Every structure is written in C-alpha cells, then in structure tokens.
Amino acid sequence: MSEPQEIVAVDKSDLVGIVAELFAENYRLVQIGCSTLPDAYELTYSFDREYRFKNLRFTVVEGEEVPSISVIYPGAFLYENEIHDLFGVVITHIAVDYRGTLYRTALSAPFSISNVKLPEPPQRKVPAAVEKMETATGPADTPAEQK
Secondary structure (H helix, E strand, C coil): CCCCEEEEECCHHHHHHHHHHHHHCCCEEEEEEEEECCCCEEEEEEEEECCEEEEEEEEECCCCEEECCCCCCCCHHHHHHHHHHHHCCEEECCCCCCCCCCCCCCCCCCCCCCCCCCCCCCCCCCCHHHHHHHHHHCCCCCCHHHC
C-alpha cells in the first residue's frame, strides 16, 4: 500500500512561512532533495503527518539564495549543508553552517549545473521505409488517429 502524496508548487519567498504552518500542524520533516536541471535546480521539501506526505517544490537558478528552515526544523541544517556542498545552492542563515566543509569532494559542487552534463533527449527513430517515402514525396501524412 502506498501513502498519498501531494506536491505543492511554492515560491521560495513563501517557503519559511509555509514550513512554519506545517510545523504548527504537527508535520515532521522527512527530507530535502535537490535535482540538477539544465539551467536551474529543483528543490523538494517533504513533510509527513499520519502517513500523508506533502512535498513543497520550487526551482532556483544558479547563484539565487534560498532561506534556511533550520530555525523551524533544526535537523534541516544537515540537508541544507549537503545541498550547498554538492550542488552549490546558496542557503542563507543555516543554524549550523559548515560553510562548504560538510563533505570533502575532489570537485567543488560536483552536482552543480556547470559540473553535470545532462544527456540529450533521445532522437525519434524513423523507420527506413518512412524515411525513403519522406525523401521522395516530402513529409509523410499524419496517421488517421492523430488527425
């Protein structure tokens, strides 16, 4: 059985206020995750109450600051330091700020936009028969079910 999950798109300027409300409603912090996108970072803050997950999600560009939630959830300082060290995301006012020394890595911010080379999306393969037809007569007609 899976637990219900809700993903809420938020503005980073509203993050601390929303997190304070969740704390008042007895939600617990489950995790803070970060993903590298082609030109930004996606941050997801996951909370749980009675096996119901609420995920707050927003994106930031390189160099943009994110406010810390460690004043509300003290344990968040580990996630926030990790995101700073591994992705290079600037998180301000962390309760315990390691200033880039939580992890020792050979490469500074190894998962940052400048260090991660995302693969190109796969190209659509065109069957040889269709390719020949397109070359001889121009683009093939759209299939009946797509018209």
